[in-house]
Amino acid sequence: MDKFIIDGGRRLYGTIRAESAKNSVLPLLAASVLTEEQVTIREVPAITDVLCMVQILRELGAKVTFRGEDVIIDSADACCHEISSALTKELRSSVFMLGSLLTRFRRAVIAYPGGCDIGLRPIDLHLSALKRLGVKIEERDGFIYCKCDVLRGAEIALDFPSVGATENILLAAVKAEGRTVLHGAAKEPEIVDLQNFLNGMGANIRGAGTDVIVIEGVKRLGGVTFLPIKDRIEAGSYLIACAVCGGETEVEGVCGENIRLLLHKLRENGCKIHTKNDKIRIESSGRLKSNRRIETMPFPGFPTDLQAQATALNSGAEGGALIIENLFETRYKYVPELRKMGADIEVNGRNAFVRGVSRLHGATVAAGDLRGGAALVIAALGAEGTSEVLDLSHIDRGYADLQGKLTSLGAKIKRVRI
Ligand code: EPZ
Numbered sequence: 001m002d003k004f005i006i007d008g009g010r011r012l013y014g015t016i017r018a019e020s021a022k023n024s025v026l027p028l029l030a031a032s033v034l035t036e037e038q039v040t041i042r043e044v045p046a047i048t049d050v051l052c053m054v055q056i057l058r059e060l061g062a063k064v065t066f067r068g069e070d071v072i073i074d075s076a077d078a079c080c081h082e083i084s085s086a087l088t089k090e091l092r093s094s095v096f097m098l099g100s101l102l103t104r105f106r107r108a109v110i111a112y113p114g115g116c117d118i119g120l121r122p123i124d125l126h127l128s129a130l131k132r133l134g135v136k137i138e139e140r141d142g143f144i145y146c147k148c149d150v151l152r153g154a155e156i157a158l159d160f161p162s163v164g165a166t167e168n169i170l171l172a173a174v175k176a177e178g179r180t181v182l183h184g185a186a187k188e189p190e191i192v193d194l195q196n197f198l199n200g201m202g203a204n205i206r207g208a209g210t211d212v213i214v215i216e217g218v219k220r221l222g223g224v225t226f227l228p229i230k231d232r233i234e235a236g237s238y239l240i241a242c243a244v245c246g247g248e249t250e251v252e253g254v255c256g257e258n259i260r261l262l263l264h265k266l267r268e269n270g271c272k273i274h275t276k277n278d279k280i281r282i283e284s285s286g287r288l289k290s291n292r293r294i295e296t297m298p299f300p301g302f303p304t305d306l307q308a309q310a311t312a313l314n315s316g317a318e319g320g321a322l323i324i325e326n327l328f329e330t331r332y333k334y335v336p337e338l339r340k341m342g343a344d345i346e347v348n349g350r351n352a353f354v355r356g357v358s359r360l361h362g363a364t365v366a367a368g369d370l371r372g373g374a375a376l377v378i379a380a381l382g383a384e385g386t387s388e389v390l391d392l393s394h395i396d397r398g399y400a401d402l403q404g405k406l407t408s409l410g411a412k413i414k415r416v417r418i
Contacts, residue, residue: 003390003416004380006381012245012247013249014249015251017252018232022233024193024229026050027093027171027194029050030097031171033060036075038072049091052090062078078104093113096171102135161184161187169213175220181213191213193229197228201223230254234399239266240266240378241378244381259303270284272284288317288318308331310323315344316379320354332347337367359383360382360384362384365380365390366389374402390418
């Protein structure tokens with residue numbers, strides 16, 4: 001088990017390059033089993049969620065090798081359609097293996113997926129969509145048994161623009177007989193990336209990025225070499241860190257459009273933001289005004305994956321902020337840890353009322369989930385004195401070399417084994 005020791009109060013200066021997006025690479029890895037030809041995904045981030053998904057592919061019989069930052073998947077010999085509960089409990093993203101396995105094998109068995117402890121995270125939208133495509137589903141003893149003779153295109157309407165359900169539908173419809181029209185699709189940039197990846201394999205999909213996606217089933221899919229989009233949530237996390245600490249930082253690889261609402265909120269805090277192509281530069285005095293209101297919404301709204309980090313920012317800003325978390329029921333588990341640093345936050349259901357204090361102080365805190373852990377690191381960077389952040393395994397799921405990147409910006413952060 002490792003921990004971070006962080007000496008707060010240092011301004012951040014410099015440039016960092018965002019990694020390929022975790023929430024794009026994971027569905028791309030799932031999609032790689034749709035073909036028996038070789039698939040190469042470029043510049044994959046060194047994060048544990050990726051390693052876990054690679055482990056799942058290997059368990060199915062695929063050969064997965066790393067060449068530098070690239071990952072090469074050869075699933076010609078993949079023959080298993082069942083994923084162990086240990087791995088699916090570890091990773092929420094295992095759920096979109098259903099679509100891939102059904103397309104490849106017409107069969108799929110997975111345990112109910114795990115993931116961050118941020119809410120119930122049901123998969124009813126996934127399962128009802130798969131049934132529309134002709135899949136027979138049985139849920140028994142914590143496992144989901146899926147099978148179908150043939151996948152047939154259908155009209156599908158999602159009650160909620162679920163990212164994972166949208167991805168699962170693309171993976172299950174891509175080689176189905178006939179046309180699938182998906183209404184109410186999620187519009188995240190990572191969905192567009194998946195469409196581009198699949199079309200690079202020979203699929204015929206259009207409309208990703210809008211709420212109507214049309215998938216014309218094709219007979220075969222070939223190999224592809226693909227460079228995923230960069231991680232807008234990682235980039236946003238570093239921009240928020242610089243806003244809190246003060247200084248001037250540039251994040252490369254992500255276009256401002258993909259985190260437009262965050263940039264709008266950072267300007268509200270008093271930061272100067274400059275965007276040019278795929279570069280975002282932030283200048284901050286470190287003395288911030290609070291955001292009166294932040295409400296998380298599906299893309300292009302304010303990302304739920306930046307809610308915890310924005311709450312940490314507002315904890316040390318002047319004034320008060322109302323944070324409304326609309327996507328997940330219990331995405332405030334990091335708040336008691338922020339309170340140990342002097343934050344004044346009252347949580348009531350999906351709302352958090354933040355009263356800014358002049359400065360947070362160092363404390364020993366523990367990460368409980370991926371983005372909550374990032375929020376604690378950000379709070380520690382801006383706090384007075386030294387903090388320790390424990391349970392880094394949560395942070396390692398989605399941030400590659402967080403300590404090295406922050407150190408390159410001038411932060412005083414050490415990673416030690418305990
Ligand atoms: C994806 O999760 C991301 N994960 C999450 O990022 C992100 O927070 C989320 O989308 C929303 O943007 C990956 O892409 C691997 P959803 P996903 O289905 O697909 C409800 C991170 O920190 N819902 O859009 O699980 C669900 O309960 C992670 O990187 C149903 O009710 O999110 C939630 O309230 C955390 N039934 C809402 O929809 C369903 O069948 C959003 O879920 C599916 C979802």
